[in-house]
Amino acid sequence: MSAEAPNTLAIDREAMVHRAAELIRLSTINPPGNRYLECARLLARQCREAGMKARIVRIPDEAVRRRFPDGKLYPRAIVLARWDVGARRTVHFNGHYDVVPAASEGWRFGPFEPRLEDGWLYGRGAADMKGAIASLLEAVSAVRRSGAGPAVNVEVSFTPDEETDSVFGAQWLVAERLVRADYAIICEGGHGSRIGCGHNGVLWFEVEVRGKAAHGSQPREGVNAVEQMSRLVIELTDYARQLERQHRFRNPDGRLRTATINVGGVTTTLDGAKINTVPAGVMFTVDRRVVPSESIEEAEADFRAFVRGVCRRVRGLDVEVRKIDEHAATYTDPRHPFLRKFGSILEKVCGERPRFTVSSGFNDSFFFAGEAGLPTLGWGPGGENCHGDDERVQVAELARVAEVYARFLREFAGAGEAGAAVAERQVTVERSVGS
Numbered sequence: 216m217s218a219e220a221p222n223t224l225a226i227d228r229e230a231m232v233h234r235a236a237e238l239i240r241l242s243t244i245n246p247p248g249n250r251y252l253e254c255a256r257l258l259a260r261q262c263r264e265a266g267m268k269a270r271i272v273r274i275p276d277e278a279v280r281r282r283f284p285d286g287k288l289y290p291r292a293i294v295l296a297r298w299d300v301g302a303r304r305t306v307h308f309n310g311h312y313d314v315v316p317a318a319s320e321g322w323r324f325g326p327f328e329p330r331l332e333d334g335w336l337y338g339r340g341a342a343d344m345k346g347a348i349a350s351l352l353e354a355v356s357a358v359r360r361s362g363a364g365p366a367v368n369v370e371v372s373f374t375p376d377e378e379t380d381s382v383f384g385a386q387w388l389v390a391e392r393l394v395r396a397d398y399a400i401i402c403e404g405g406h407g408s409r410i411g412c413g414h415n416g417v418l419w420f421e422v423e424v425r426g427k428a429a430h431g432s433q434p435r436e437g438v439n440a441v442e443q444m445s446r447l448v449i450e451l452t453d454y455a456r457q458l459e460r461q462h463r464f465r466n467p468d469g470r471l472r473t474a475t476i477n478v479g480g481v482t483t484t485l486d487g488a489k490i491n492t493v494p495a496g497v498m499f500t501v502d503r504r505v506v507p508s509e510s511i512e513e514a515e516a517d518f519r520a521f522v523r524g525v526c527r528r529v530r531g532l533d534v535e536v537r538k539i540d541e542h543a544a545t546y547t548d549p550r551h552p553f554l555r556k557f558g559s560i561l562e563k564v565c566g567e568r569p570r571f572t573v574s575s576g577f578n579d580s581f582f583f584a585g586e587a588g589l590p591t592l593g594w595g596p597g598g599e600n601c602h603g604d605d606e607r608v609q610v611a612e613l614a615r616v617a618e619v620y621a622r623f624l625r626e627f628a629g630a631g632e633a634g635a636a637v638a639e640r641q642v643t644v645e646r647s648v649g650s
């Protein structure tokens with residue numbers, strides 16, 4: 216390192232992998248939210264080692280207990296760190312430190328025993344997303360070592376619970392107004408040449424169909440809720456096709472996204488159903504995804520009107536629709552100077568032309584873009600087998616990501632420097648096609 220010219224960015228791969236390995240070793244499995252406090256303490260230490268001021272925001276235990284009333288308390292905590300250089304603007308980086316569960320059987324090495332092999336780092340969270348956290352911390356360290364500070368203030372949050380509902384993670388962070396920044400980068404949600412600039416919205420319902428119980432040997436005495444449900448489900452299939460035609464969104468990268476419906480992710484018979492009983496009730500879920508050109512309120516009203524329509528047509532169909540969750544779609548225009556600058560750095564480092572994309576799935580960028588109203592992008596390392604066995608990420612990939620973040624921090628001073636003018640290489644954004 217001493218041979219480096221001043222102001223040169225040098226990524227220390229060994230230190231980066233060491234940080235990632237330390238994190239992987241803590242099995243922050245969610246659910247239920249294992250070893251969160253230990254991990255928060257480790258992250259705060261890593262932030263301080265990277266030269267930032269760090270604190271741990273512990274979610275009050277009463278709040279956690281209220282949400283999970285039965286069972287053991289698994290404490291929740293957020294790590295918040297800052298490097299203030301007195302700049303006009305602040306960029307916020309976010310990563311989640313929880314991981315999905317892992318059964319050891321399918322793994323070559325233990326999921327929580329990080330291993331390096333042929334340039335790949337293995338372990339639960341290596342790709343999603345403890346590796347990304349290590350890349351970010353290495354970027355901050357590299358900028359500090361280079362002697363030329365960042366052009367913006369740096370704010371970092373590491374949050375739990377992304378793999379479930381983010382209530383005590385990114386949602387809490389934003390709702391408590393702990394973010395003091397002008398732009399947000401989520402260290403996942405795009406990789407390689409693809410930069411995430413939004414995601415589809417989510418509208419979740421429970422649909423309960425009521426019938427009438429009777430003895431299984433005399434089915435005509437009852438009303439079979441499962442048979443009634445099947446009539447509704449068949450109509451739902453047509454409705455889904457109609458939505459696909461009606462609500463289309465042209466991604467900035469040219470790909471077409473459409474509204475979707477997934478039926479019956481959870482389906483259960485109610486009222487102690489048995490094989491010899493005519494089922495009196497059945498509940499199934501509906502997962503409706505909303506593209507950025509749609510209004511979530513209209514999507515809900517339309518769905519309820521559709522169900523009412525089916526009830527009018529099908530004799531005796533008795534249905535109750537309950538909304539269980541909703542998040543609007545988000546979208547940051549790729550022509551925004553913040554996104555353009557990030558794209559140009561990515562192109563310089565990786566040699567590939569960036570493509571901006573709206574993801575079909577929901578992610579934590581919702582809270583930064585949708586709730587906090589910040590220009591937001593999602594980009595980090597791409598790995599293999601996220602949520603699967605032998606999850607892994609290439610060390611070279613982690614290093615590339617660290618370099619992009621570091622260069623961005625040194626070169627991006629805020630939207631003013633890029634100007635509002637949308638000049639060369641304008642990206643055509645077609646907000647809505649066919650609706």
Ligand SMILES: [Zn+2]
Pocket residue numbers: 311343344377403
């Ligand atoms: Zn993730």
